């Protein structure tokens with residue numbers, strides 16, 4: 001009997017407990033903060049109060065930058081300890097009447113209550129970026145993670161909790177996109193932009209399977225004689241409704257969502273197979289994204305593409321931009337050296353537009369420097385651009401590297417380029433990007449059907 005009463009009693013107690021403390025207020029075991037349900041409840045309550053003439057409020061969504069790297073390299077216990085410290089700093093930055101919640105992973109949110117919006121939210125957002133971004137010491141490790149913050153103002157940016165949270169999240173996304181370690185306020189246009197991006201992402205994920213990609217080949221010609229020395233493979237996306245989508249518009253997205261790996265591999269394999277049909281003296285240039293240097297697969301993929309196609313390594317040039325050398329330079333240099341050992345050449349693409357650190361040219365023996373088209377285009381009008389082009393050509397010559405001028409469109413530009421001693425030209429003047437069959441016809445001087453396959 002007594003046992004029964006106890007069980008009955010506990011059950012009743014438990015029920016009471018649940019009534020007094022709904023599941024939504026159950027705190028996050030790691031940080032002691034409330035979760036998403038309580039956050040939504042608080043926002044709804046606050047909306048009601050604001051509606052009745054009470055104080056204004058703001059929602060600040062906070063996401064850590066580079067947290068994954070901490071978890072991946074130092075393990076989850078260190079990651080967890082870091083999250084606790086972050087939570088402490090958030091609580092310290094907020095006031096007593098504000099609510100700090102953990103939404104999961106490295107995502108947090110704060111409901112800031114009080115008049116003087118949006119100025120108060122701006123001040124808090126700036127404080128969060130600063131405080132959370134300061135160094136942490138965990139287990140003897142000095143850790144640096146940043147914070148990105150997105151802000152939505154109640155009720156101006158939404159009339160219910162979910163809309164406000166979604167809009168703060170959109171602003172957070174923008175803060176990340178703009179370079180991290182900063183805060184952004186929600187603006188109405190963000191939603192449409194996000195929707196457009198999402199649908200592009202869905203389409204892009206399907207494009208590879210549906211064979212919507214194709215390659216165009218643009219001739220590279222020698223600056224003195226004018227003969228074709230090679231082609232650069234340029235990615236094309238034939239979208240069934242959007243039509244031709246420029247690589248400039250979808251490659252950054254492909255990099256972000258992790259699709260550049262498989263797309264880049266497809267480009268390499270397809271272009272090598274095509275180039276293997278060209279005469280022996282014609283080279284193939286393929287663009288590589290900086291993202292393809294992360295992970296250890298690149299050398300294996302290049303080796304395999306060469307082996308499968310039968311293209312000699314000496315005819316393949318890989319084009320990289322300065323961005324590839326920006327972070328983790330040593331790791332990238334070791335991949336580049338391994339590629340050079342295969343016999344592949346490496347070109348520095350779009351030189352002059354990135355960080356243009358001359359030390360990159362000294363750290364790695366590039367075969368070729370490609371002068372960005374923005375300089376070439378303005379050469380005739382701008383003495384500065386002429387001077388830059390001249391200097392880069394001279395630099396290439398003294399470092400033993402070839403130079404290619406990109407985007408040559410007029411005879412005047414060609415004349416100047418040639419006079420400066422540039423070795424190669426690539427531009428609409430000497431050949432627009434063309435389909436594989438036309439490229440083959442150009443160099444083989446025979447119909448593509450007649451080519452040995």
Ligand code: C2E
Nearest residue numbers: 234235247248267287288289407408409426427428429433
């Ligand atoms: P890029 O590697 O610098 O390629 C040269 C771009 O300039 C190409 O644009 C080409 O069509 C364009 N171009 C060449 N000559 C002229 C000219 O005389 N006038 C003008 N106005 N433009 C000219 P495209 O094909 O739109 O490619 C843009 C960029 O997209 C490329 O710049 C490259 O960075 C990237 N890209 C293209 N294909 C791939 C790829 O397979 N993988 C990766 N990672 N990036 C690629």
Ligand code: MG
Nearest residue numbers: 232287319349
């Ligand atoms: Mg290129």
Ligand code: MG
Nearest residue numbers: 349350370406
């Ligand atoms: Mg270029």
